[in-house]
Amino acid sequence: MRKFPSCSVTIKYCGLIKSEDKGQRRFKDQIIVVQQGKHHFSFICKGPVNFRDTFQFQSHPRSDDKPFTFVFYVNGLIAARLPMCCEYKYRNGITIDGKYEQFAIQNISGTKPCQKCKMGSEESAKS
């Protein structure tokens, strides 16, 4: 049984961090998202994405609450990495600055908090 079901992740591909790319990018970039954990490694999303477009994927279900990393490739090169304890942590979104490219998680639905986040949310609810 999967303890942590797959979540629906909505990402915005913001393109290059530097704004020198105005008008230059007319072709779609090949985006690959890989989810890498201690016990799993999966290609979860692949496709041409227009700069400033949003795309969605399902995260890989997990049977443990070990941390994992989303790795974003743009045209075959690692563009950004986002290590996390669980999807729940970023359910409200986050901007991911890579070396050259920027992505933003807009939201993640269907998340379950890991033990660490569960403790954290209980603590903040108390105060």
Ligand SMILES: [Zn+2]
């Ligand atoms: Zn967590």
